[in-house]
Amino acid sequence: MNDILLRVKNLQTWLGDGKHPVRAVDGVDLEIRKGETFALLGESGCGKSMTALSIMRLLPPVGRIVGGDVHLGKTALLELPEYVMREERGGRMAMIFQEPMTSLNPVLTIGRQIGEAVRIHDGTETDSVEQRVVELLRSVGIPDPERRINEYPHQLSGGMKQRVMIAMALAGRPELLIADEPTTALDVTIQAQVLKLLKDLQQQTGMAILLITHDLGVVAEVADRVAVMYAGQIIEVATRERFFGHARHPYSQKLFESLPDAKKRSRRLAVIKGNVPPLDQVFTACRFIDRCHRAFEDCETAPGWTELEPGQGARCYLAAHEDPVTIIEPDEAEHAPVNPATSHQPLLVVDNLKVHFPIHKGLFKRTVGHVKAVDGVSLSIAPGKTLALVGESGCGKTTVGKGILQLVRPTAGTVDFSGDELTRLGGSALRARRSELQIIFQDPVASMNPRMLVGDIVEEGMRAQRIGGSAQQRRARVTELLEQVGLPADAVDRYPHEFSGGQRQRICIARALAVDPKLIICDEPTSALDVSVQAQILNLLKQLQNSRGLAFLFITHNLSVVSYLADEVAVMYLGRIVEQAEVGQLLASPKHPYTQALLSAVPVADPESKRQVIRLEGDMPSPANPPPGCYFHPRCPVAMPRCREAYPELKRLVDGRQVSCFKVEQEQ
Incomplete structure (x- = not known):
């Protein structure tokens, strides 16, 4: 097919040289067409980023590609010597990494960093490099680019740093842009700006995008086709409409059931029990068998690929069943009991x-x-x-x-x-x-001492508060708490790094609960x-x-x-x-213009959604120098002259809510 830009066939990437290497990418096949957005979806540790790094040939020292083919157009990327691959990397293909701050050099201006990419890949004369850098910054929506080229990364907001990374990637006029979780660390308003920017740039340049993400809302908004990855393999591929309308693999179905929303408030969310299996083994059964709610005898033998229609298929024996029945376990459908301790008196x-x-x-x-x-x-x-x-x-x-x-x-x-x-x-x-009063921090890794055993971490608060009785009683209490948050009793004698991200967050919850x-x-x-x-x-x-x-x-x-x-x-x-x-x-009827913009920017896991995103211009002002009047007025689409003169009080409306906005007051 002439419109295929990237073709990956049976790609295998292993990490480590021992007897049991980690098979991070284990036989991946995918095709990306010119001008399309192809989303690669899956849990952390399933091999998404390693697939992208394999395509770019940017593997860590312990990584090696042991099999497969990668073609960009007619070019066999895995056969190129490194000095030729450097021309492709950053030229015909480019990559945006997940964390822009660690990808930018903190001691170089952004103009110099983008200029380096321009000189290497764009063939621009030295005299016009700065002009090209300004043009790139303007194309990604950075205001006043002539001044910004002399600024350092720490002087830019998170959204602007991500835009700089996109500008750098565009320096070589790529045919393929690989975006690895480009919006994960961004607020929904900035995320909406970046997603719109990628869409606009794609329309202008015709480039293809490989979007790596675990956000179903982002996939529904921008993807043309979707591939789901699990334990080093692609397990489902479909168009966006087919995937959201009728996902065929049990893993994909469970992902949709796990999404929180207002309709599920009275019951538990569906969960995928267990964890992704270790990848340092040769699989003979289906890789999802231990976590699958629809597994049966045939799954003891690894399933092959079932082609359902052109461009759609799944790695599952039940994929061809037109109306697969999703089983909801009894505990997931269970309604939460009314809490007897609830009181109207404020705590x-x-x-x-x-x-x-x-x-x-x-x-x-x-x-x-x-x-x-x-x-x-x-x-x-x-x-x-x-x-x-x-x-x-x-x-x-x-x-x-x-x-x-x-x-x-x-x-x-x-x-x-x-x-x-x-x-x-x-x-x-x-x-x-x-x-x-306790706190659960955002980053469980940073909030735990890596040299302490989990049992000591959970017990530390009890010792500090002198509660829990003797050492034996405290240790029994720790074991009980770990079991209460869904961790095995032997977790007390293990270190934080031995657990997954979700398990580490459970340890932090157990620590918070330890002092009642x-x-x-x-x-x-x-x-x-x-x-x-x-x-x-x-x-x-x-x-x-x-x-x-x-x-x-x-x-x-x-x-x-x-x-x-x-x-x-x-x-x-x-x-x-x-x-x-x-x-x-x-959520049903926001009144403040900022709340309306915030809610409108949230991606919805529904490709049929017709939401109108309210785009906020610029970034939040500095709290060291807030604007006069209402702090939101420089970005507000409905600001009035009065908004520049005084800050509106937080007033209670007739429906009981409180709002700080002159416009809302006027409409009452």
Whole structure:
């Protein structure tokens, strides 16, 4: 076929030289046509990124390609010597990596870094390199590119750094762009900008895109065709419409059932039990057999590829069945019991909380200003309830959590917890209350000591608070907690690195529960997790809330998680709450222009969705120098002259919600 740009046939990539190498890519076949977006979907550790690195021939030192063919057009990439491959890499094919900050050199200006790619791949004369760099920056939507070329990566926002990476990739005018999780670390508003940018660039240049992701919403929005990867193999390929309308592989079906949404609030989410099997073995059975809810005798023999129609197929004995029945286990359909501990009396009341960080300058470190990270936040949470705090990165969500816990001392305001004013407590009095307030951090790896055993990590809080009785009683309690969060008893004698991402997050939850808290602050606890692992953690949190009467402050930017877990939602922008309402009310009918833009930007796992994305121009202003008037007015599509003069108060509307907006006030 003349329109096939990339053809990969039986690609095999192994890691390690021992008797049992890790077969990270184990017989992958795929084809990408000119001008199409091909999405590669799957759990962490299934081989998606290693497939891309194999195509680019950028494997780590322990990696080697042991078999297969990779053709870009008529060029056999695996047969090229390295000096010729360098011309292809960054020229006809380019790659955007997942984390832009680690991909950019922090000591070189972005102009110099993009210029290097231009000189190598674009054949541009030295005199016109800067002109080409400015042209590239303008093409990816970076404002004032003439000034930006002299800035360093740390001076740019996350969205802008990702745009710089895209500009660098476009320097060689590639025919194929490989994008490895290009929006995972971005807020939904910035994610919407980057996805639109990739679409626009594709239309202008005709390049093909290999998009690696685990976000079904992103796939539904931009993909033409989808391939699902599991344990080093492609297990399903389909057009976007066929995949979302009628996925054939049981693994794909389970991914859809694991997605949280408001309709599933009263029951547990479907989970894929167990983990991806170790890849240091030769498989004789189906690789998904131990986790499959539809496995039968034939699955003891590895299934071959079943072609269903041109361009669609699956690696499953049941793929050809027109109407596969998805079995939902009884525990997944079980309705959560009503929590008897729920009370309308607030457990936590925060009033006008402010956290300002001084800016020091000069030899004598004079204070010349303040970063107003949190600038007057008020909220309350009742026992057994969940308040979600949402907003873009940098708006102050995490600082609110730390201010409540007194990990960062507030500049002003009050934090009343069970009748005690925490801002007035110190020393032993504050330590005594810490057992009732706990936090689950976003990154479980960074929040655990890698040299401590899991049992000691979970027990540490009990020893510090002098609770739990004797050493034997504490260890028994640790074992009980680990089993409660779904980990085996022998986990106590293992180290954090021996567990998967979802299991490490469970360890952090067990540690938080060890001191019998009443309130847990969850800081993006599922942001780095796959869909199936996220479902396990959400089920666990909901179960613990119902059995223990726990209250949660859930900090996140994942609004599908909010719709499933939260009772109430507060939306933050630049240190202040701009809208707060009951979850169903806010998601169904947002009032504040920022909330409307935030909700419109969330990708939906439905290719038929006709949502209108409200595109916000520019980035969030600096909390060290907020604009006059309403902080949102420079980006607001409905701003009025009055918005530039004064900040609107947070007022309660007739329907009970609170909104800080002159436009909404005017419409009441």
